[in-house]
Amino acid sequence: MNSTAYSRPSKLPGGAGDRRPPTRLRGFASKIEPKKLGAGLLAGCCLALLTYVSLAKLFAIYSPVFASTANTSGSQEPGVPEVLSRKEDEAEKAAEAAATSVPNPSAEGGGEGAALAKMSCDENGEDEGFPYARPSVCELSGDIRISPKQKTMYLVNPSGGGGFDENGEKRLRPYARKDDFLLPAVVEVTVKSVPSAAAAPQCTKTHRVPAVVFSVAGYTDNFFHDNTDALIPLFLTASHLKGEVQLLITNYKPWWVQKYTPVLRRLSNYDPINFDADAGVHCFAAGYLGLYRDRDLIISPHPTRNPRNYTMVDYNRFIRSAYALRRDRPSALGEAPGMRPQMLIISRGGTRKLLNLEEVAAAATELGFNVTVAEAGADVAAFAALVNAADVLLAVHGAGLTNQIFLPTQAVVVQIVPWGNMDWMATNFYGQPAREMQLRYVEYYVDEEETSLKDKYPREHLVFSDPKALHKQGWQALAETIMKQDVKVNLTRFRPFLLQAIDKLQE
Structure with missing residues (x-):
């Protein structure tokens, strides 16, 4: 019985000096007292354990840090403690x-x-x-x-x-x-x-x-x-x-x-x-x-x-990431001998077609662009890659211009705006979004001689005399008139806008 758990002081209290307990009493204590102490310690441990378990259950019920896993199903994993994160936002x-x-x-x-x-x-x-x-x-x-x-x-x-x-x-x-x-x-x-x-x-x-x-x-x-x-x-x-x-x-x-x-x-x-x-x-x-x-x-x-x-810059980065489009900047002109900027012209199969598309593509090529002509289709990923490879995106006003979301930052968007007081729609639907995505933006407004409407309506018609009045009549009136035109740009008028696109790539 030499364990330190039961050790006693070498001297009794009260100034007894070197006196030791009688041998008989000491022997009796060595036989009986450890048993009592052991039983008491065991009872104390049980009481402490019972108290701990009770408090733990109470804490689990009322603490906001834990939640019951009873009655879970599906994707929830039982037995996982659930900690409610505190966020600054x-x-x-x-x-x-x-x-x-x-x-x-x-x-x-x-x-x-x-x-x-x-x-x-x-x-x-x-x-x-x-x-x-x-x-x-x-x-x-x-x-x-x-x-x-x-x-x-x-x-x-x-x-x-x-x-x-x-x-x-x-x-x-x-x-x-x-x-x-x-x-x-x-x-x-x-x-x-x-x-x-x-x-x-x-x-x-x-x-x-x-x-x-x-x-x-x-x-x-x-x-x-x-x-x-x-x-x-x-x-x-x-x-x-x-x-x-x-x-x-x-x-x-x-x-x-x-x-x-x-x-x-x-x-x-x-x-x-x-x-x-x-x-x-x-x-x-x-x-x-x-x-x-x-x-x-x-x-x-x-x-x-x-x-x-x-911002739209964030969305532009997000959508490029979703389609694994790695190009985030347009070509830097002049860095490599013979480098030609890439232009993508989006063609349209319905209304608002660019009737002299081939002549526009030839003019752009003459000014130094490598030109690709394509129409957007159901394969978004393939067309997104085509757009992302371009330095300049050119299209007549329409849903195809939405593909500017795939362009690298600081690329150029050229919008051909049809006749008929379309400035608000052109700016709000595509012009301002281009600027919001940190794209460079050029817009070209078609005049009366460049629209197919001149072959369909007399000059005294609202289409020419007061196109704003058609806008006020609502979307249906607009869709049946102004939105059904095609355009044929005057290359003499249009060429300076192609040069603007080159200038903006060099800014």
Whole structure:
């Protein structure tokens, strides 16, 4: 019994000097006392362990750092502690916390997800300096259960708060263009506030990333609108999540999803869910219904729509990255003997054709360009590579000019603007976006003698006498007249604009 755990002082207290305990008493103590001490120590350890376990359970229930893993299914991994990250950027808290450590929304009784239930909607449709009203967008956090079959997002919301109607619902058509003509064809999604988890359908799959529900209805078979009404709004809404987001697409078009797979994969690490066909119940702790948007091909800072201050330069870099376009600067003229700048002329097969395209290409070649003529097709990746290889992009006003998003920074865009007071459309749809992407911009305005309208209408017609009046009549009147023209540029007038393009490459 020489263990230090039971050792005694070599001298007894009280000044007893060198006296030692009697041998009999010392022997008795050596036989009995360790047993009592051992039993007491064992009882004390058990009591301490019981206390620790009780406190740990209490902490696990009430601490915001842990969440129960009960009733999880699908992609959620049981037994993983979930830490709610604290971010400096208030605008990113809900979404980024969901991306890194989403609380378990499927736990019975609501739990933390219910306590955090929140829905905030941006319904300010006013669009500064632009004729199209912006769409409504809602952000949700808490216990969110999405049933595509029922076209419903359930929010476990014991408090009943939020921007719901008297039925506890919020209805929204998640297409990123608020157009009264288009919206009836967009699937309507309902956000339904429910008082408890028991009132919502049970999860068939639980996701650890936020959800984004949006529509690809409307004009999305047009490359301009594919970007303005879907891809750029999706970039604004989800790119900060760095791939940790689940896309749910309504008005689902398989060909559209396939066409833009490189972009969708760049935005999300997960296959998109067909919101029109999926029969499951998908559970999230954060999500968006609808997409944020700005003007067409223009992104401006805004406290709610664009709190991270993205620009079209960012989108240009993003889209080049999605299609693995490595060229980020145009050719530096004069650096290599015999170097010729590359010009891509986008041809059109419908209206607004460049009737003397071959003569324009010959004039550009004579001035020193290597000229390629091509029409954009369904293979976006192939055409993107062709555009990215160009130093100068030339086209008549139309959706083909949207391909400027693939150009290297500081390349040149030349827009041929048709007759008919088209300056506002030319500038806002393509001219200003080019400048916003730090591209150099040249525009050429067609005169009365260069438009095919002169062969169709007398000079006293509104097309010539007051084209602005046609604009005031609305898009249909415009589409039937001015937008149906072709152009044949006067090469004498046009040549100086080609020289401008060369000059801008040398700036």
